[in-house]
Amino acid sequence: MKSLDTRQRFLFDDTHIRGEITTLSESFKAIQQRQDYPPVINAILGEFLAAASLLSATLKFKGIVSIQAIGRGTITSIMAECSNNTQMRGIVRGDYQSIGDNENFKTLLGSATLAITIEPEGRERYQGLVPMDKDSLSECLEYYFDQSEQLSTKIKLAADQHTAAGVLIQEMPHSSDDEQARDNWQHLSLLLESLKAEEQLELDHEEQLYRLFHEQQVRLFEPENLQFFCSCSKARTAKMLVSLGADEVNEICQEKGLIEVNCEFCDQHYQFDQSDIDEIFNQPSVH
Numbered sequence: 061m062k063s064l065d066t067r068q069r070f071l072f073d074d075t076h077i078r079g080e081i082t083t084l085s086e087s088f089k090a091i092q093q094r095q096d097y098p099p100v101i102n103a104i105l106g107e108f109l110a111a112a113s114l115l116s117a118t119l120k121f122k123g124i125v126s127i128q129a130i131g132r133g134t135i136t137s138i139m140a141e142c143s144n145n146t147q148m149r150g151i152v153r154g155d156y157q158s159i160g161d162n163e164n165f166k167t168l169l170g171s172a173t174l175a176i177t178i179e180p181e182g183r184e185r186y187q188g189l190v191p192m193d194k195d196s197l198s199e200c201l202e203y204y205f206d207q208s209e210q211l212s213t214k215i216k217l218a219a220d221q222h223t224a225a226g227v228l229i230q231e232m233p234h235s236s237d238d239e240q241a242r243d244n245w246q247h248l249s250l251l252l253e254s255l256k257a258e259e260q261l262e263l264d265h266e267e268q269l270y271r272l273f274h275e276q277q278v279r280l281f282e283p284e285n286l287q288f289f290c291s292c293s294k295a296r297t298a299k300m301l302v303s304l305g306a307d308e309v310n311e312i313c314q315e316k317g318l319i320e321v322n323c324e325f326c327d328q329h330y331q332f333d334q335s336d337i338d339e340i341f342n343q344p345s346v347h
């Protein structure tokens with residue numbers, strides 16, 4: 061399938077409706093590779109990643125979109141992030157090894173909160189929270205768009221262990237509130253509703269859109285490539301140490317001889333010895 065690890069914008073001619081379609085494969089595998097998630101968790105994480113890819117394409121500026129479920133059960137957090145529009149990372153936290161085969165989105169995340177965080181480059185980040193009380197992540201995100209942006213949005217997500225896919229259509233702000241526009245929206249969102257998960261995971265973007273909207277004039281734009289990329293660095297890890305405070309960091313370093321930090325997204329290993337710590341906290345070195 062030629063659409064793997066890409067995202068494409070599409071537009072319906074003569075309407076105020078735009079769309080985004082994405083499929084993740086190698087990037088998705090790279091994200092799961094360092095962890096040992098059970099299949100049900102992989103599939104849920106896949107939907108979060110596909111959603112992050114779609115949402116980051118709706119930004120009108122450079123920035124990071126992260127979608128995080130914050131739970132209180134076995135799974136405490138599922139997080140997917142798409143930064144600078146094409147770099148993805150994600151993580152699941154919690155006691156996922158004990159999860160049975162019968163668990164699903166609803167049983168694992170039914171009482172969680174969904175946080176959508178947008179971090180525009182160089183500006184203050186903002187966050188929207190919605191309860192995860194719907195049957196699927198798509199429905200929770202549709203509710204978010206309805207509440208926070210007042211934009212009619214329809215999302216279909218699908219994922220198995222190896223592939224994650226998503227399609228979004230959204231009504232762009234427009235002044236004319238005519239019947240035709242409402243009809244167009246109703247018609248296109250009903251068509252999108254008919255898309256099956258197998259089709260999303262098996263067909264390339266052009267085929268999916270043709271299957272859904274062959275009676276419409278659809279303009280499909282050039283694909284953008286998506287990849288797994290972790291934005292961690294020694295400098296950013298040092299900032300995290302600063303937030304812990306000099307006393308605690310010095311104490312750990314004196315006890316263990318050095319401070320070791322593993323990035324939970326990419327497993328990159330960072331080491332700080334006493335002279336690094338002295339430099340981070342700008343304290344006089346005694347060595």
Ligand SMILES: [Zn+2]
Nearest residue numbers: 290292323326
């Ligand atoms: Zn990392």
